[in-house]
Every structure is written in C-alpha cells, then in structure tokens.
Amino acid sequence: MKMSARDHKREMSISEEDESPLSGNDLRRGPWTVEEDLLLVNYIAVHGEGRWNALARCAGLNRTGKSCRLRWLNYLRPDLRRGNITAQEQLLILELHSRWGNRWSKIAQHLPGRTDNEIKNYWRTRVQKHARQLNCDVNSQQFKDLMRYLWMPRLLERINNDNNNSSSPPSSDDAVITPPPQQQQQDDGLVVPVNNNQVLEMSCTTTETSSSSSLSTTDWMQQQQQALIVSTPAMVVSSSSCSDTWCQPPQMEYPPAHQFETTCWSSDEIVAAGVQDDMPDLWWGADVDLWYTQIMGLL
DNA sequence: AAATAAATCAACCGCCTCCTT
DNA sequence: AAAGGAGGCGGTTGATTTATT
Numbered sequence: 001m002k003m004s005a006r007d008h009k010r011e012m013s014i015s016e017e018d019e020s021p022l023s024g025n026d027l028r029r030g031p032w033t034v035e036e037d038l039l040l041v042n043y044i045a046v047h048g049e050g051r052w053n054a055l056a057r058c059a060g061l062n063r064t065g066k067s068c069r070l071r072w073l074n075y076l077r078p079d080l081r082r083g084n085i086t087a088q089e090q091l092l093i094l095e096l097h098s099r100w101g102n103r104w105s106k107i108a109q110h111l112p113g114r115t116d117n118e119i120k121n122y123w124r125t126r127v128q129k130h131a132r133q134l135n136c137d138v139n140s141q142q143f144k145d146l147m148r149y150l151w152m153p154r155l156l157e158r159i160n161n162d163n164n165n166s167s168s169p170p171s172s173d174d175a176v177i178t179p180p181p182q183q184q185q186q187d188d189g190l191v192v193p194v195n196n197n198q199v200l201e202m203s204c205t206t207t208e209t210s211s212s213s214s215l216s217t218t219d220w221m222q223q224q225q226q227a228l229i230v231s232t233p234a235m236v237v238s239s240s241s242c243s244d245t246w247c248q249p250p251q252m253e254y255p256p257a258h259q260f261e262t263t264c265w266s267s268d269e270i271v272a273a274g275v276q277d278d279m280p281d282l283w284w285g286a287d288v289d290l291w292y293t294q295i296m297g298l299l
Numbered sequence: 300a301a302a303t304a305a306a307t308c309a310a311c312c313g314c315c316t317c318c319t320t
Numbered sequence: 321a322a323a324g325g326a327g328g329c330g331g332t333t334g335a336t337t338t339a340t341t
Binding site (some may be wrong): 031048051052053065066069102103104105116121124179 | 325331
Binding site (some may be wrong): 030031038066067070074118129 | 309
C-alpha cells in the first residue's frame, strides 16, 4: 500500500506514542497506522464487511466498530475515487444539493467512488467559502440563483467544450475506477450505480441492467449529466442520445430567477457586457473571484 | 527562511433509526 | 411492547499541509 509523506509522518508519530500506549482496555483513537489498515483490509478480504464491533474484535483491532467502519468506507475500500473533484462531479454535487440539501450520503450515492465525508468537506471548504466571500448566506436565494443560473450553466458549457475538444482518453484527473457494473433506476429519476456487494443485497429490486456494463465512471458521469441538465436554462443539450432504458431525465423545475433579468448568460452575452469570458480552470480557484465578482457586478 | 494564515481532510461525536431479542 | 445494540448520518474538530507575507 502506497504511503504518502503525510501518512509516513503520522505513522512515525504514532509509533512514538506507542511507547506510552493507552492503558488497559482503552480503545485506540486518532490516526490509523499502516498495521491497523492491513489488519482491517485483510480481515474484510476474507470475511467481508459488516458487524463492525465484532469485526474489530476478531480482526485484532483495538478500535471501535464505528472507527473501523469509517476507516474502511472513507479510506480503504478499493473502489474509492481519488483526486480532485472533477467538473462533472461539481455539477452533480451542486444539482443534487439543491434538491436534497445536506443529505451527503444520498448525494454520494450518485458519485461513484466518492464518500459522503469527501463531498461534505468539499461543500464546506469550497462552496461555503465562496458564499462567505460574496457576503451572502449559502442558503440564500441569491446564492442559489448564482449557482443555478451562472455557475452551473458555465460549468456545463465547459464540460461540453472539453468533451468536444478531446476525443482522447481520460486524463489522470479523470481516472477510471472500477466501473459500476449495474445501474438502478430510482424513484427520483436518477440512476444509481450498484457495486458488487449491493448487487447481492439488492438484486431483488434491480429492475434494469444496462448494456453498458463496462461503463467507465467518466461515461457514467456524462450520461448522468445529460439526465440532469436537459432543462438547464440556455443550455442546448439534447437527451435524445440517451438510452431510454436508464437515462430518463427528471422533470426539474428551475425556480424563476427573481433577481436576474435573464436566466442565464451565454458566453457572447458575457463578452458583450465587457466581462472577460475566461472562466478559470479550477472554477473554485482563487482567480475565479475576479471572474464572478465581475459577473455579480452585472446583476 | 521564518512566521503566520488559510485550506484541507481524516476522524470523532452525538443523535437517530432500525433491527434483534 | 420495550430495551439494547449496531449501524448510519450530519456536524464538528484538530492535525497537517499549503499558501502568503
């Protein structure tokens, strides 16, 4: 298992702490050591996950079941997706959060390989930060409108441009993980990837099996986007290419832009208004401030 | 180069729900 | 039906890293 410098440093500090271990039956807390990770991974590989308190004991881990579960779900399980949150994922997070609010685990179900913790952290560190910088409440209508009528369409535009401009294989930032073997149509109109374990548990409710069993996460994301965005204002996105089998776009009602005269700014409109049309690469990066400050000035 | 501030994210906590007995 | 345990969730903390001065 690859260990980062950060992990190594942490490991060293833990080893030093072990000279004065927790007394008696006290359970370990804090950062996990490599040895603990191995114990957990090996045990789950043989016996599977679940029954976490018993698992912790049987695996010889002096941890709570909760701690083991968290470590496995958020860090050790093999289908985790590493790296930056992609533009596609950002778009999904924004859209799903606008529907469900802080239902992180529910949102995470729609982002294969991402954990609720990761999405929650992303929201708090990036999205909330920018709401603060704009001096508005993250739950305010103003901020929601900004996301819906400016950021999301622009993000979408960027994604589409990227897709059009490159027929190349996915970049390293767009790593393909173990693809979702099956998808499950839910009553909310979205399609949920189902991992191997879930298939076993939920096979009785799996109604549709997509022919795209080798779908990469990238492809899955793109199809999800199409399902999500067909009614995004000012975006010309056809859903006709979607398979009717599993890509049924939800009928989303975008709220009226009570504050904006136009519901969305096209690139031409933005340029015509004198704003540089060069949305920064990372979208939430520091240099985006100028970009959307200019935009905000137009509103 | 050092000090400080800001950002990141792994991990914990407390509450809630569900399941088993 | 009630009690207790396990698992899941959202909120929060704090150590570490990264950026800035």
